[in-house]
Amino acid sequence: MRAVDEGLASCHTCGRVESASHHRCGRCGAALHVRKEASLQRCLAFGFAGILAYIPANVMPIMIVNQLGIEQANTILGGVFTFWRMHAYPVAITIFIASVLIPGLKFVSLGLLCAAAAGKLRLEGRLANTMYYLTELVGRWSMVDVFVVVILAGVIQLGNLMTIQPGGASLAFGLMVILTMLSAHAFDPRLIWDRLNKEPI
DSSP: OOTGGGTEEEOTTTOOEEEGGGOBOTTTOOBOOSSOTTHHHHHHHHHHHHHHHHHHHHHSOSEEEEETTEEEEEOHHHHHHHHHHTTOHHHHHHHHIIIIIHHHHHHHHHHHHHHHHTTSSOOOHHHHHHHHHHHHHHGGGTTHHHHHHHHHHHHOBOTTSEEEEEOHHHHHHHHHHHHHHHHHHHOOTHHHHHHHHHSOO
16 A cells, blocks of 8 residues: 555655645645656756756866966866876866766766656666665765865965966856756656556566
């Protein structure tokens, strides 16, 4: 027996379970719905928008260094190669994982989850749930590059000798992170179980 079969819904705000026909939680007044409305459509819309922001985030300069009048622009991958050549391997690996690899894996993961929920792909329920919660968990670590640039821009201001300014990629990258977080939040993992319950064993 499932709650959805009995017309019961859990409040996303306070956790109270009651009849979905009430439309409003009797405890906190929040809107009640059995499943997130238009979950797959909103997840895909935010995901595609995030991909569009991901391209300029990796192509445009994320940091502009002006040293003694000489201006140098660095992209995310350019910064990774620079740190690698300086033998700062932990920094290079951290930036690559947090700023390039994790966002790419999030797009792939959300795409697979949407395909599974729509019945286009067969995923084991526990694996799908693990993918979803890992996608949400790692989202908060995707802003490492932006944090580094902001800290450097605030700390390293040596008059005419050296200045560091955020590039256009910083805005695109921040927008991409927000959109992927919204995409993950819009996805309802219970749709995976709904699909599996409809499929023959």
